[in-house]
Amino acid sequence: MGFPKKGAMMPPARNGKTSTTGRRGVKARLATPLLALAMIGLSVAGVGAALLVVISAVPMVAGVGGRVFPPAVSLLRTVADAARRLAGRAGVDVPRPYAPRTDARALLRESATWRDVLWGFLDPIMGTWASALALGMPLYGLYGAAVQPFVWQANARAGGANAYGVIHVTSTAAALAAIPVGLALIVLGLFLGPLLLRVRARWAGALLGPSRTAALEQRVETLVETRAGSVDAQAAELRRIERDLHDGAQARLVALGMGLGHAERLFDEDPDAARALLATARESSSKALDELRDLVRGVHPPVLADRGLADAIRALALDCLLDVEVSSDLTGRPAPPVESAVYFAVNELLANTSKHAGAALVRITLRYRNGVLSCDVVDDGGGGVDPADGTGLRGVQSRLAVFDGTITVDSPPGGPTRVHLEVPCAIRSE
Numbered sequence: 001m002g003f004p005k006k007g008a009m010m011p012p013a014r015n016g017k018t019s020t021t022g023r024r025g026v027k028a029r030l031a032t033p034l035l036a037l038a039m040i041g042l043s044v045a046g047v048g049a050a051l052l053v054v055i056s057a058v059p060m061v062a063g064v065g066g067r068v069f070p071p072a073v074s075l076l077r078t079v080a081d082a083a084r085r086l087a088g089r090a091g092v093d094v095p096r097p098y099a100p101r102t103d104a105r106a107l108l109r110e111s112a113t114w115r116d117v118l119w120g121f122l123d124p125i126m127g128t129w130a131s132a133l134a135l136g137m138p139l140y141g142l143y144g145a146a147v148q149p150f151v152w153q154a155n156a157r158a159g160g161a162n163a164y165g166v167i168h169v170t171s172t173a174a175a176l177a178a179i180p181v182g183l184a185l186i187v188l189g190l191f192l193g194p195l196l197l198r199v200r201a202r203w204a205g206a207l208l209g210p211s212r213t214a215a216l217e218q219r220v221e222t223l224v225e226t227r228a229g230s231v232d233a234q235a236a237e238l239r240r241i242e243r244d245l246h247d248g249a250q251a252r253l254v255a256l257g258m259g260l261g262h263a264e265r266l267f268d269e270d271p272d273a274a275r276a277l278l279a280t281a282r283e284s285s286s287k288a289l290d291e292l293r294d295l296v297r298g299v300h301p302p303v304l305a306d307r308g309l310a311d312a313i314r315a316l317a318l319d320c321l322l323d324v325e326v327s328s329d330l331t332g333r334p335a336p337p338v339e340s341a342v343y344f345a346v347n348e349l350l351a352n353t354s355k356h357a358g359a360a361l362v363r364i365t366l367r368y369r370n371g372v373l374s375c376d377v378v379d380d381g382g383g384g385v386d387p388a389d390g391t392g393l394r395g396v397q398s399r400l401a402v403f404d405g406t407i408t409v410d411s412p413p414g415g416p417t418r419v420h421l422e423v424p425c426a427i428r429s430e
Helices: 017-030 032-062 069-089 104-109 111-126 128-157 172-208 212-266 271-299 302-307 309-319 336-357 392-401
Strands: 323-328 332-334 361-369 372-379 406-410 417-424 427-429
Touching: 017 172, 032 069, 032 104, 032 111, 032 128, 032 172, 069 104, 069 111, 069 172, 111 128, 111 172, 128 172, 212 271, 302 309, 302 336, 309 323, 309 336, 309 361, 332 336, 336 361, 336 372, 336 392, 336 417, 392 406, 392 417
Parallel strands: 323 361
Antiparallel strands: 332 427, 361 372, 372 417, 406 417
């Protein structure tokens, strides 16, 4: 969506959103032990990388060298980035806090460097318990349910410990009693594991994310960029309107005035020619009016102002060459600038889908939850969209960024492509 597709065409997925979400939830729970194991391994790597940074910083502070320090910081940041990705898999988004600096002295002074070091040393102490529980409960449960009943006799003959929790396994009945306990531990681990890993991810995010000062600085930079982009976009829009008026309606109105003047001069001498000129003038005025209406629609469509966002998008769907389904649970209307931004974003996505996606069906869903207006645009095309390959999605992002909005693209090769738009806003009752 938005760019020429990549990969071969495949039949579109027909599963509903609820079933897909359910399967993803089950897969995420089953993958919890692996995620916990990865976090434990990353803690070990974090300690080593943090220690290397501290050791390599000593010559920098003493002023006797520091060639090893930047590579050491780069290694630690690589480990920290991996921890941020794992935190994201656990459901916690942790932004990168680093400033665009490359020299060693700047790295030494940057607070994010030492927050990473602190994370590297403290994470095994503060976070490993959560990963150990998330990993240990299902594994210990699996041992009790599937292994203990078959090995207790061999353990007894070898003189080994034959206890499973509080159960002293000395008979087949005791071994069988361990099975439901093990199954309960598996279920408990799979349900509590994601929560435990989320707790660990939040702890990691407290150090690996930007500090309050850094977050404010990033916020200011983002506001400066988005406002500058908004000013540029508005200037470009004004130039487009001026050009369209000059080349279209203005030219027709000038011709209309000249035609009416000529008809006025011919009215007494040649009434038939004058009537022909008046008919031409009437046709020209009608075309000028159509062009002005089209221009107004491009600035702020009347249907958007009169009927709201959902009906305006339904009007877009009727004009689209593809089969478009629109659903909405909006009970009110956001501010007009937000409506306009989302409307034109959807318009851009539909236009790009028609050109490039090879899709037959597009589903658009509008929702408002917890102060956020969201819009999902899903097509059954070939997928493989890369936002870096063109300007379509970047233009949508720039349009939404003015309102702190975001765009997320999920487009595996073969499809389907899902574009998710979010804009924080308030809505007023209709």
